[in-house]
Amino acid sequence: QVQLVQSGGGLVQAGGSLTLSCAVSGRPFDTDCTAWFRQTPRKEREFVGAISRRFGSTYYADSVKGRFTIASDSAKDTVYLQMSRLEREDTAIYYCAAGVTFPPVDPEDYDYWGQGTQVTVSS
Secondary structure, three states, X not given: OOEEEEEEOEEEEOOOOEEEEEEEEOXXXXXXXXXXXXXXXXXXXXXXXXEEOOOOOEEEOOOOOOOEEEEEEOOOOEEEEEEOOOXXXXXXXXXXXXXXXXXXXXXXXXXXXXXOEEEEXXX
């Protein structure tokens, strides 16, 4: 059984930093990609970034490039989303997801999802 368990999140002031974690267990061999998405009540689920477990390659949405970094600990199969210079527009529920192809940006391409964690950026 594949499980993605998220931790981190919370309230942070604009300009601050926050790190989210996504611990993956039971990952199928071909599920190479781990991605982060975010969602607000007003928007569809938005791709944030992704990392290839096999190659360590990363891919980011333009809106977070240069501010967010995705890293992984292969031994623990845990993926991190390191967020810095946070803006109010980054306020959302963040989800991690695992899928086969890197880097798909469509949430429909992902088979497994974490439970979501709230990030709130205050001004």
